[in-house]
Amino acid sequence: MFNLIFYFMSFAILLDISFAIMGAGIGAGLAAIGAGIGIGRIGGSAMEAMARQPEAANRLQTTMLIIAALVEVAALFALVICFIISGLKA
Numbered sequence: 001m002f003n004l005i006f007y008f009m010s011f012a013i014l015l016d017i018s019f020a021i022m023g024a025g026i027g028a029g030l031a032a033i034g035a036g037i038g039i040g041r042i043g044g045s046a047m048e049a050m051a052r053q054p055e056a057a058n059r060l061q062t063t064m065l066i067i068a069a070l071v072e073v074a075a076l077f078a079l080v081i082c083f084i085i086s087g088l089k090a
Contacts, residue, residue, distance in 0.1 A: 024086035028079050035075030039068050 046064035050057045 021086045024082040027085070028082040031075045031078035031082070034078075035071055038071040042068050042071065 042064055046060050049060050053060075
């Protein structure tokens, strides 16, 4: 009887850990997709602005790179949180 209870308890713990790892993977994927969409929109908008005002290209490029770096930092922060969640044990 004790072996059966121990088996079900260990299965529940394993199931909780597997849900945490699956959630971390989904979270990392969503963070990467969000960063890709964000950087794509930044680049597209900057190219459109440079086409409309070529004389402001240097200033737009600098601003675009700063904003892209901020988007990447947010995505990396989300990935670190996902890795921390997947590393937790019950």
